[in-house]
Amino acid sequence: MQATQTIEKPLTQVKSQKDLHKELDALGAWSVAQVEALFALPLSDLMFRAQETHRAHFPDGDVELATLLSIKTGGCPEDCGYCPQAARYDTDVKANKLMDLDEVLEAAKAAKAAGSNRFCMGAAWREPKDRDIEKVAAMIKGVKALGLETCATLGMLEPNQAQALQEAGLDFYNHNLDTSEDFYRSVISTRGYQDRLDTISNVRAAGMSVCCGGIVGMGESREQRAAFLARLANLSPYPESVPINHLVPVAGTPLADQKPLDPLEFVRTIAVARITMPRARVRLSAGRQELGRAVQAMCFQAGANSIFYGEQLLTTGNPEAEQDRELLAELGLKTKQSRKTEVLV
Ligand code: SAM
Ligand code: DTB
Ligand code: SF4
Numbered sequence: 001m002q003a004t005q006t007i008e009k010p011l012t013q014v015k016s017q018k019d020l021h022k023e024l025d026a027l028g029a030w031s032v033a034q035v036e037a038l039f040a041l042p043l044s045d046l047m048f049r050a051q052e053t054h055r056a057h058f059p060d061g062d063v064e065l066a067t068l069l070s071i072k073t074g075g076c077p078e079d080c081g082y083c084p085q086a087a088r089y090d091t092d093v094k095a096n097k098l099m100d101l102d103e104v105l106e107a108a109k110a111a112k113a114a115g116s117n118r119f120c121m122g123a124a125w126r127e128p129k130d131r132d133i134e135k136v137a138a139m140i141k142g143v144k145a146l147g148l149e150t151c152a153t154l155g156m157l158e159p160n161q162a163q164a165l166q167e168a169g170l171d172f173y174n175h176n177l178d179t180s181e182d183f184y185r186s187v188i189s190t191r192g193y194q195d196r197l198d199t200i201s202n203v204r205a206a207g208m209s210v211c212c213g214g215i216v217g218m219g220e221s222r223e224q225r226a227a228f229l230a231r232l233a234n235l236s237p238y239p240e241s242v243p244i245n246h247l248v249p250v251a252g253t254p255l256a257d258q259k260p261l262d263p264l265e266f267v268r269t270i271a272v273a274r275i276t277m278p279r280a281r282v283r284l285s286a287g288r289q290e291l292g293r294a295v296q297a298m299c300f301q302a303g304a305n306s307i308f309y310g311e312q313l314l315t316t317g318n319p320e321a322e323q324d325r326e327l328l329a330e331l332g333l334k335t336k337q338s339r340k341t342e343v344l345v
Contacts, residue, residue, distance in 0.1 A: 062334045067116040086253070
């Protein structure tokens, strides 16, 4: 059984990558070197270990379906180098104000009717204002009343805001570490790594489940991917949901011309996430459309057991729901049926 507190030790003063990794190794169960060693296994050995872990912890082998809705799009003051919603980048995304409650509930009803398990509301905010929290709380209550699990991703949260969302019935809060601490600095400057850890800690302290993952394929090294996964796995407890996004390079963002990651390296990343976070739902997230059926099938074999479901993510595309149902049926994968929320404490 894991302890209930998120690791609080600040790492911001640590200078070199080597020192940072030494410090991380001292903190938790997974050292960066151990995680790198998993990445370096022959692919069939890595897949075998991931399958063993997956079957031991998810004997039903079902796949969770989570539907996303962008409740407030674009115009964000942050500078995340991958993000089409940052106001400072010239992208095709048009900024919108916060959606009305009725529209959100219509979308949630449609997600429920399509068989979704979870409804995740995303807002392009650095952090919500208290009056935003009140409006989102009403959305959470309405979505919850439909019998869906609720998730929100609204940027950084203060402890009182996390508490208010929990009281409204929020099951999960999504806030990503996104990458390793050292690579992070080359992607985002307006919000620090420690800010992210603080928000995750506030979410835990308010009694909600944590959805936390990141993006691969932004030009990071394998060692940095290993450091990112070690960091997630060493959160105590590790997140219940781990979204692994493949960068979607969007025109106008600094990462627009980034070369795609080797698909087998993406599969390895999923397998390593499964082995290091055995009871987490590992979610195939952004960029799934570009992966194709064969790579997705390998990802499910590697232990992915959750997807974003519905033709739109926040601003980018996702496979059609019907196409996903066909793929899962063809692979013989059941979808998650129960309303039971998996909690790792
Ligand atoms: N504004 C909030 C925040 O950043 O915490 C919530 C929404 S933000 C869009 C949620 C996550 O989407 C990011 O942390 C990032 O991992 C992912 N994301 C955004 N743009 C992406 C892209 N182009 N490709 C892959 N993932 C992306
Ligand atoms: C997460 O890790 N991935 C989702 C969800 N959390 C909010 C968002 C993906 C966004 C991809 C880019 C877009 O559609 O704007
Ligand atoms: Fe804003 Fe979130 Fe996009 Fe960063 S990822 S620019 S915080 S919407």
